[in-house]
Amino acid sequence: QAQFLESGGGLVQAGDSLRLSCAASGSGRTFGSFAMGWFRQAPGKDREFVAAVDLSGRNSAYADSVKGRFTISRDNRRNTMYLQMNSLKPEDTAVYYCAPAFNRAVRTGFNSWGQGTQVTVSS
Numbered sequence: 001q002a003q004f005l006e007s008g009g010g011l012v013q014a015g016d017s018l019r020l021s022c023a024a025s026g027s028g029r030t031f032g033s034f035a036m037g038w039f040r041q042a043p044g045k046d047r048e049f050v051a052a053v054d055l056s057g058r059n060s061a062y063a064d065s066v067k068g069r070f071t072i073s074r075d076n077r078r079n080t081m082y083l084q085m086n087s088l089k090p091e092d093t094a095v096y097y098c099a100p101a102f103n104r105a106v107r108t109g110f111n112s113w114g115q116g117t118q119v120t121v122s123s
Contacts, residue, residue, distance in 0.1 A: 001112050002026045002034075004098050009117030012088055020083040020117055022098030031079040037101030038072060038083045040094035041116075051083060052101040061104060065091070088121045095119075 003026040008019050020038070024031040037052035051072040053060045060072050069088075074081040081098055095116040100107035 001110075002031065002100075003112055004114045006096060006098055006114050006117040009096060009119045011120045011122065014089055014121055014123050016088050016121070017084070017086045018088065018119060020085065020096055020119075022081040022083075022114075024079040024081075032076040034100040034107065035102060036074060036081045036098060037104070037106070038081075038096055038098055039106065040092075040096045040119075042091075042094040045094075047097070049101075049104045050096070052104060053081065063104075085119070088119075090121045090123045092119060093121050 002024050005023045008021050010018060012018060032055060035052060035054050038050040039047050040050050041047040049063050050066055051060060051062045051070055053072045053074050057074045062070060069086050071084040095118050097113060097116045100110050
């Protein structure tokens with residue numbers, strides 16, 4: 001099964017920007033075979049959907065809370081997915097994870113979560 005490594009998080013102020021990366025590696029189906037998504041988990045809360053992009057990278061979907069501020073993209077040649085986050089808000093504070101996605105949810109059967117990348121937005 002493919003493995004994913006998230007990076008790019010940090011401590012920023014409200015209104016700042018960050019760009020997260022998700023690098024795929026390992027055996028199994030190639031990165032380009034999956035629709036991919038970003039998910040996040042804030043302290044004391046369940047993991048939630050943030051954004052997803054289809055296999056080609058041409059179509060994407062966003063949670064209402066990030067629509068217009070975040071942009072998801074992917075580079076299948078580099079086996080990497082990105083999340084450009086602009087106009088960050090304190091409520092965006094969470095650990096961000098990437099995973100294969102289907103219909104705004106984690107693809108059934110996926111259980112190889114990476115360490116995630118911490119995003120902290122101060123007010």
